[in-house]
Amino acid sequence: MLATETKSDRINGVNVTTLHKLVESVKQNPANGLTRWGVTTRWAGGAVSETQVSSCQVAGRQIKKDFKIRIDEPLELAGTNTAPNPQEYLLAAFNACMMVGYVALSALHGVELESCQIESSGDIDLRGFLGLDPNVKPGYDQIHYTVRIKGNGTPEQFEHIHKTVIATSPNRFNIANPIALTSELVVG
Secondary structure: OOOOOOHHHEEOOEEHHHHHHHHHHHHHOHHHHOEEEOOEEEEOOOOOEEEEEEEEEEOOEEEEEEEEEEEOOOHHHOOOOOOOOHHHHHHHHHHHHHHHHHHHHHHHOOOOEEEEEEEEEEOOOHHHHOOOOOOOOOOOOOEEEEEEEEEOOOHHHHHHHHHHHHHHOHHHHHHHOOOOOOOOOOOO
């Protein structure tokens, strides 16, 4: 907790005053809502890779970060099973993005949460990834998720929060809708 904030400034661990200031700042100047995210992933041998998170930008301001994400595959997929695989990170990022929405929106509505849990899963047929059948997609046909939420909100408040998360979660949008991907190959 910041020295100047009071316990009443926080709901669900979220500084509601700061969140309201953010919303107003972006309303007043849309450029304050512009963000940029990026990572660099390097091969670490075998099926292991390490992704470095060094910074992000919010409202044109560079924010330093220093996080490393290790990714592997299970033994059965020729990995060493020392870390989650890319699909598990994808689902974790999907869930975590929506979780921020449930927690922040609940806080903005004055709803104190007791718990919030999101379970996600999907099936991938390896024939697509391995290039064995051109008629089989290399990815998911569908991802199913269940949200379990409990707190002092009414069913109507939770339904409104749920619909708002569906409409506004960046990672839910990115997975549910086609987005343009551009690539560049640099050899050597």
